[in-house]
Structure formats: structure tokens, C-alpha cells
Amino acid sequence: AQKITQTQPGMFVQEKEAVTLDCTYDTSDPSYGLFWYKQPSSGEMIFLIYQGSYDQQNATEGRYSLNFQKARKSANLVISASQLGDSAMYFCAMREDNYGGSQGNLIFGKGTKLSVKP
Amino acid sequence: GAVVSQHPSRVICKSGTSVKIECRSLDFQATTMFWYRQFPKQSLMLMATSNEGSKATYEQGVEKDKFLINHASLTLSTLTVTSAHPEDSSFYICSASLLLDFSSDTQYFGPGTRLTVL
Numbered sequence: 001a002q003k004i005t006q007t008q009p010g011m012f013v014q015e016k017e018a019v020t021l022d023c024t025y026d027t028s029d030p031s032y033g034l035f036w037y038k039q040p041s042s043g044e045m046i047f048l049i050y051q052g053s054y055d056q057q058n059a060t061e062g063r064y065s066l067n068f069q070k071a072r073k074s075a076n077l078v079i080s081a082s083q084l085g086d087s088a089m090y091f092c093a094m095r096e097d098n099y100g101g102s103q104g105n106l107i108f109g110k111g112t113k114l115s116v117k118p
Numbered sequence: 119g120a121v122v123s124q125h126p127s128r129v130i131c132k133s134g135t136s137v138k139i140e141c142r143s144l145d146f147q148a149t150t151m152f153w154y155r156q157f158p159k160q161s162l163m164l165m166a167t168s169n170e171g172s173k174a175t176y177e178q179g180v181e182k183d184k185f186l187i188n189h190a191s192l193t194l195s196t197l198t199v200t201s202a203h204p205e206d207s208s209f210y211i212c213s214a215s216l217l218l219d220f221s222s223d224t225q226y227f228g229p230g231t232r233l234t235v236l
Contacts, residue, residue: 106164
């Protein structure tokens with residue numbers, strides 16, 4: 001079974017509108033971290049936001065927020081006020097803390113390609 | 119802060135030759151570095167986890183004799199693709215773990231190296 005599922009291969013959004021990128025995860029580990037990364041066409045992976053499994057509040061970083069619904073095992077990324085520069089691949093990733101936290105591997109979803117229309 | 123560099127960004131080599139890729143954390147010390155491989159339009163697949171001063175841990179299916187990893191210092195890890203073949207052509211990307219606190223342990227990625235084996 002896939003550990004990270006991103007069901008939207010591609011998404012379109014109008015500039016200045018908000019968009020939600022879906023991510024669901026599967027783990028039996030009580031301690032884990034969820035990450036979102038952006039990969040523009042240049043290839044680099046840019047860290048956007050982090051949510052810990054024990055965090056009480058949803059993470060926010062500027063225009064990015066993570067809608068964390070633990071019972072549903074979902075960690076959707078919300079981008080507000082989309083900009084043309086937001087066009088990129090977006091990857092959701094999970095780190096399970098069964099190694100004790102500092103050396104857990106990241107497991108990536110297949111990604112969602114976001115295109116922002118002017 | 120948290121900048122990771124990779125060198126070279128792009129390399130073309132002949133089949134049978136070896137290629138070395140360097141990954142450096144520029145403004146922090148990374149006890150753990152990760153090497154990923156990404157095929158076109160696919161997600162990142164972890165190849166190995168590299169710890170400073172010890173042998174790398176390879177994922178299942180990754181040939182450790184073909185992909186040599188050396189984590190010589192807290193800021194440098196190298197991946198050497200030995201006797202490269204056309205099927206090794208891919209985008210190789212490293213990340214370094216920045217232990218901001220015990221829980222987040224965010225991975226920051228280098229810009230990647232595009233390897234083409236003729």
C-alpha cells in the first residue's frame with residue numbers, strides 16, 4: 001500500500017485564487033512528520049511547510065498552510081493568493097519516527113503539477 | 119540559512135566511466151545526508167542514507183558497489199556512480215538534515231545533478 005497518496009496529477013488555478021493540493025498518508029507510527037516540497041522546472045526541491053503528528057495547530061508559513069486532519073490521515077496544502085511563480089510540481093512527504101527522529105527517511109508522494117493561469 | 123549545494127549540476131559521460139557528485143551543506147553541519155534518484159515525471163526515490171564517519175545505508179535494490187557513498191565530513195557527502203551505463207541516466211538529488219529541534223528534522227535539498235550516460 002502506498003504510504004503517501006496524492007490523487008491529483010495536475011491542477012489548474014487562476015492567479016490570485018486559493019488552491020488546495022490533497023495528500024493522504026498511511027502509517028501506524030504514532031510519531032511522524034509531514035512535509036510539503038515544491039519542485040520548479042529547474043529541479044531543486046524547495047521546503048515549504050512542516051507538520052508534526054503531535055502538533056495541535058495547523059502549520060502556516062506565509063501563503064502556505066497545511067490542513068492537518070489526523071483522524072482522516074490527510075495533510076492538504078493550501079496556497080492562498082496564487083502567483084504565476086507557484087507553477088511547479090508539489091510533493092507531499094512523510095517521515096516516520098520509528099528510528100528515533102533524527103534519521104527517519106522521507107517517503108514521497110507522486111506529486112501534483114500545479115499550473116497557475118494569468 | 120540551510121543551503122545545500124551540489125556539483126556538478128549537469129554531467130554527460132561515456133558508458134563505462136565513473137562520475138562523482140558532491141553534496142555540501144554550506145551553512146550548517148549535517149550528520150545525515152540522503153541521496154535520491156528521480157526519473158522524468160516521477161517522484162523521488164531514496165537510494166541511501168549517509169552518516170558522517172560510517173557506512174551508508176542503502177535501500178533495497180540499490181547496488182552499493184555501483185553507487186559509492188562517502189560522507190567524509192559534517193558538510194560533505196559524495197556519490198560516485200561507477201562504470202556508468204545509459205540506464206543510470208537520471209536526476210540525482212541530495213538532501214541534508216537540519217536538526218532544528220528533535221521533532222521537525224527538516225531535510226533541505228540540493229539543486230540536483232542531471233546525469234546523462236551516452
